[in-house]
Amino acid sequence: MSPLDTTQRALALVQTLSGDAQTHVRNPRSTVAPPRHDRQQGARILALLRTLSRPPPALEDEGTLGRGGMGVVQLATQVTLGRKVAVKRLVAGNAASEDIEALLSEAWLAGSLEHPNIVPVHDLGLDAAGLPVLVMKRIEGLSWASLLRDPEALAAHAPGRAPLEAHLRILLQVCNALHYAHARGVVHRDVKPDNVMVGAFGEVYLVDWGIASAPGLSPQLAGTPVYMAPEMLGGQHAVISPQTDVYLLGAVLCELLTGKAPHDASTPERLAQSVLASAPVLPDSAPLELAALARLCMSADPAQRPESALAVRVALEDFLAHLGSLELTTQAERRLAELTALLSGPAPEARRVFDLFSECRFGFQQALRGWPHNVRARFGLDTAVRAMVRFELSAGSARSAQSLLGELVTPDPELAAQVEVALAAEAHQKQDLARLAALEKSLDPDTGGSVRTWIALGGAVMWVIAPLVGRPMIARWPHYEMPFSSIVSGLSTVALLFVQWRTKGVRTPLNEQLLRVMLFSMGAQTAALLGLYFALGDAGAMVAPVLAFFWFVLAGIIAAAFLTQLWWTAAGYLLVSVFSAAFPPWRYEIIALGNVVLAVNVSFLLKRLLAPAPR
Numbered sequence: 001m002s003p004l005d006t007t008q009r010a011l012a013l014v015q016t017l018s019g020d021a022q023t024h025v026r027n028p029r030s031t032v033a034p035p036r037h038d039r040q041q042g043a044r045i046l047a048l049l050r051t052l053s054r055p056p057p058a059l060e061d062e063g064t065l066g067r068g069g070m071g072v073v074q075l076a077t078q079v080t081l082g083r084k085v086a087v088k089r090l091v092a093g094n095a096a097s098e099d100i101e102a103l104l105s106e107a108w109l110a111g112s113l114e115h116p117n118i119v120p121v122h123d124l125g126l127d128a129a130g131l132p133v134l135v136m137k138r139i140e141g142l143s144w145a146s147l148l149r150d151p152e153a154l155a156a157h158a159p160g161r162a163p164l165e166a167h168l169r170i171l172l173q174v175c176n177a178l179h180y181a182h183a184r185g186v187v188h189r190d191v192k193p194d195n196v197m198v199g200a201f202g203e204v205y206l207v208d209w210g211i212a213s214a215p216g217l218s219p220q221l222a223g224t225p226v227y228m229a230p231e232m233l234g235g236q237h238a239v240i241s242p243q244t245d246v247y248l249l250g251a252v253l254c255e256l257l258t259g260k261a262p263h264d265a266s267t268p269e270r271l272a273q274s275v276l277a278s279a280p281v282l283p284d285s286a287p288l289e290l291a292a293l294a295r296l297c298m299s300a301d302p303a304q305r306p307e308s309a310l311a312v313r314v315a316l317e318d319f320l321a322h323l324g325s326l327e328l329t330t331q332a333e334r335r336l337a338e339l340t341a342l343l344s345g346p347a348p349e350a351r352r353v354f355d356l357f358s359e360c361r362f363g364f365q366q367a368l369r370g371w372p373h374n375v376r377a378r379f380g381l382d383t384a385v386r387a388m389v390r391f392e393l394s395a396g397s398a399r400s401a402q403s404l405l406g407e408l409v410t411p412d413p414e415l416a417a418q419v420e421v422a423l424a425a426e427a428h429q430k431q432d433l434a435r436l437a438a439l440e441k442s443l444d445p446d447t448g449g450s451v452r453t454w455i456a457l458g459g460a461v462m463w464v465i466a467p468l469v470g471r472p473m474i475a476r477w478p479h480y481e482m483p484f485s486s487i488v489s490g491l492s493t494v495a496l497l498f499v500q501w502r503t504k505g506v507r508t509p510l511n512e513q514l515l516r517v518m519l520f521s522m523g524a525q526t527a528a529l530l531g532l533y534f535a536l537g538d539a540g541a542m543v544a545p546v547l548a549f550f551w552f553v554l555a556g557i558i559a560a561a562f563l564t565q566l567w568w569t570a571a572g573y574l575l576v577s578v579f580s581a582a583f584p585p586w587r588y589e590i591i592a593l594g595n596v597v598l599a600v601n602v603s604f605l606l607k608r609l610l611a612p613a614p615r
Helices: 003-018 021-027 040-052 098-113 144-149 151-157 163-183 242-258 270-277 289-297 309-321 324-343 352-370 373-394 398-405 411-443 449-478 481-502 507-535 540-561 564-582 584-610
Strands: 059-067 069-080 084-090 121-126 132-137 140-142 196-199 204-206
Touching: 040 121, 084 098, 098 121, 140 144, 140 449, 144 151, 144 163, 144 196, 144 204, 151 163, 163 196, 163 204, 163 309, 163 398, 242 309, 289 309, 309 324, 324 352, 324 373, 352 373, 373 398, 373 411, 398 411, 398 540, 449 481, 449 584, 481 507, 481 540, 481 564, 507 540, 540 564
Parallel strands: none
Antiparallel strands: 059 069, 069 084, 084 132, 121 132, 140 196, 196 204
8 A cells, every 4th residue: 555545544534533523532432334325225225115015013112222323222022922122213203315224234134144143133124104123133131342341240241261261252253253244245344342242141243234245345434443444444445355354353352452442542643543554552461372363363454364254263262272271371470470580689598499480380381281382381481490490500409400401392502501511510529529528438537447446356355365375385485485475476467467458348548557557566576576585585574564565655656646545555555564574473464464455445446336326
């Protein structure tokens, strides 16, 4: 459409309304009927009707239902069938020829459209004044416009349903009526909530076919300004088609989503601009599918609109089939908003974060289970997962972040790279911690303590027995006390070498150090005893106190450097050294007693090591 043609049509609308501009601004929902140029046509049709028709069936008037510009609608009882009917008639003495034509055209057109969503016409006759009388089914209910204004009435009409769903189901029935009318070559041209009646039992009727026409050129403006399509402005090339009614369906859908008719009617000029632009402004809260459908239906170019009212109905049915999924999505989005706000604040409470994430993730997943192509649910789930991945990364839980990353519907390479870096850092940290733990364990005196203590206990027992066995041997060979002691010392060294070979699995730095100290000490003691014996001869009774003092020094070094629990043993060996020197005849018994102190000392140590850890 050229800019000149657009301007001309805008001016035409303004001029059409300018004569009664303030009236239209106050009541922009009123229908503008196209002018009828042949004023004799109505008279000719009426004359023909008078030759063919008879008076309508006997009617008992029961009051007025409504009054319009050209006539009145009354409630009556059709006596012959005893049913309530609506009677539309012209006002006597004020019936113009074009009004007669309009009423007759509406009667014949509505009578030709037999459909559950179109009010049935029962009869057409003449009243006493010779004017046409249209007898129609009486609809007991409210206009759709009333339901839009009264939520309580809507709740009574559709109990348990959300308002949007209830209105969309009404719009579905309007689509059915229009699809049927289009199939029979009729374009309604005035689809709006005021022209839809909703019965007490859920019946939906598209009414007021007064300006309906066949598809084709429509040079004159016709329709309700706040809803009308650009081609309804009229003009030399304006063409009315089923897509015109499709546009009106989109305009009504726009009103359902915004709460107001789509075109600005504050002034005739703005109204004209809004109609020609046909760019509805829809709220962000509107369901994406319905918003897209409304914009598509209200395309300024009829070729861009859905191909039929049936296509609109199918789109609405598809949306309603997924309404449960969308409701779940809406609830999950509220939880996601809370989660996002919580994460953006300082030091979010972890438990609350996980609760909100679980709730919104479950909602999005259920929504996708009901409708796998739910774009909002997919986006919401990805948004929630990304937020939690970042939260886990910030908390140092790279493994949890990696697990969540697998739930993304749409991969995020940048976030995946961050997780990989965190995983590598966490792996290095775990290795460092493992090394530290191993080192700490190896340096813990209690590690390997039970094995060490069992070995010490075994040695202590052997050293308790050795002096008692050695006493009669020394009594028989009194000059071989040092060789006997070197034999015991050598056997102890061999035993320690065997222990070192057999205890590789329980080696710790402490055990290794103690073994080396003991091996060196026992080996040195053995060598010293043999060396002194061959160099100086047998020392006799002096061997016992000297060896006891050596063991005192050795036990003291071990207690000071490694195991403080052995101070009792060191003290015991000091006393053994003193008393064995003071009482030589009892030296072997005194040495055995000192070794008993060692055995008792390590037994208490073993008991502590084997005791269960406190809970």
